[in-house]
Amino acid sequence: MKSYGEFCALSRALDVVGDRWTILVVRELLIAPSRYTDLHKALPGIATNLLAQRLRTLEEAGVITSEEQPAPVSAQVYMLTDWGRGLHTVLVDLARWGVPLLAPGIGDDHSQGRWLVFAIMALFPERADYPSLTVRIIADGDELLLTAGAGGVQTTLTSPGGPADITIEGRSDDVFRTLSGELTDKPTAPVSGDDAALQRFSQLISLAYTHDLDVAALGPRTLTASASPGHTPAPVPRQPPRTTQRRG
Amino acid sequence: MKSYGEFCALSRALDVVGDRWTILVVRELLIAPSRYTDLHKALPGIATNLLAQRLRTLEEAGVITSEEQPAPVSAQVYMLTDWGRGLHTVLVDLARWGVPLLAPGIGDDHSQGRWLVFAIMALFPERADYPSLTVRIIADGDELLLTAGAGGVQTTLTSPGGPADITIEGRSDDVFRTLSGELTDKPTAPVSGDDAALQRFSQLISLAYTHDLDVAALGPRTLTASASPGHTPAPVPRQPPRTTQRRG
C-alpha cells in the first residue's frame, strides 16, 4: 500500500496493517500460528500471490515471524511477534464494534467456527466476575473451548473431544445468538450439560455485552451538539441501517 | 470495497471501515465535525471523488450523518453517529499500537497538530490519576488544549489564545517527543509555564505509556511456545524494524 505520508500514529499504523486482507491475516495468527496453506484455507477468497505478499510485508515490518519447523513436521510456520500480538486489543475492539453487523446472520457468507473467538471476546470484556465454567463449542468445522472464571473469559481453538461443563453445537450464527443472550422461547443452538452447569451458563450469557451501554463512551465533540434544536441522543442501534449490498 | 463475505464481527466491521482513507475520515470526524472542504484539506492526497464516495458509503452504513447547516454558514456538516463514535476506542488503540512508528520523526511526511490528539490519547490511557493541569499545544498550524486531571487526559482542538497552565509550541515531532517523556538534556520543544505548573507537567509526562509494559497483554497462543528451544520472550521493540520504504 502506498503510505499515507502523515506524521500520525494512526495513519502510520495503517501504513503497516491497513491493506486489504492484512488484518484478517493477523486475526488468523492471533487465533493460532499457522502454515501458509492453513492461512490460505482460513481466508476464503484471498489470492495466493496476495497472501504471499502480505506475509512478506508483515514480516519486513516486524509484525510476524516465520520459523522453519525442523524435524517431524518440516514446514514453515508463521506467527506474530510480540509487537504484532499487541494488535489483539485493536482487533477485539473492532470486532466488538462490528458485533451488530452479525445480526443478519450468515446468509451466503463463509463461516468458520474459529471466527467466533473474536465475537466471544467482544461479548465478554476483560475484567468482570464471570461464573466458573468451561464451554465446548462445536460450530462450522471448528471446535473451541471457552473458559470463564474470575479472571475473565478466554477462548481457544482446540483439538476435538476434550471435557467441558457445557457443550454447544450448531451453526455459528445460532451459537452466537445463544451466547449473546438471545434465548427466546427455543434456544437456537442445542445446549447440553447438567443442571448446575446450565444455571452458571445462563448466568454467564446474562453478562454478555449488549451494546446499549456504550453510549456513554463518546469521543470528543468539539462543535456544540445543540446545532440541531431539541436533540435527544439516540441509543446505539442494535442493527445499523443496511442499505449497502453485501457480497459484491 | 468488496465484502469479505465472512460471518465474522471483525471482517464485517472491515467491510464498513476497511477501505483506504475510511479510517482517516473517521479520525477527522472524531476530532471535530467537518465540512467537505475541511476534510479535503485535512486529508492530504485524497482524491476528491474518493472522499465523496467514502462519505456516501459511511452515511449509508450508518457511521456518519450529514446535516445541512441553515442560516449563517450555509454548509453541509458531516459528523459521526453514536455508532460511529464507538470507533473512538478502536482508533485510539490502533494509534497506541502505532506509536513506535512515530520514532523516526516527521521526515517528508505531512504534519498537522490536530493529529497529536490521537498520539496523546495513546500516551495517556483512560483511568489513572494524572496531576491537574491544562496544557496548550501549538503545533503545525493547529492549537490543542490538553486537560489532565483525576478523570484522565482529554485533548480537544480549540480556537487559539485561551489560557492554560503550560504552553508548548513547536513541530509535532518535537512536541510529541516532549510529551512522551523524552526530556534528555535539552527539551526538544519549548515548554513555558510557572514553576509549580512545570513540576506537575513533569509529573504528567512521567506517566506516559512507555510500551515496555505491554508484553503481558498477549493474545492466545495455541501452539506451545516451546517449539523453539530456549525461547526467551523478546521485549516490545521501541522502534520496529523498518526495511520497507515510506512514501511510495
Added chain:
DNA sequence: CTGCATCCGCTTCGATACTG
C-alpha cells in the same frame, strides 16, 4: 466558494495456471 462528477494513466486485486 463549496461540493462534488468525469476522465485518464497507473497500481492493485482476483482468478487461474504453473513450478521447485
Added chain:
DNA sequence: CAGTATCGAAGCGGATGCAG
C-alpha cells in the same frame, strides 16, 4: 506444500470541469 507468473478487472491518484 509453498509459493511465483500472468493477465483482465477493479480501484486509486491527480487534474480538470462545473453547477449551486
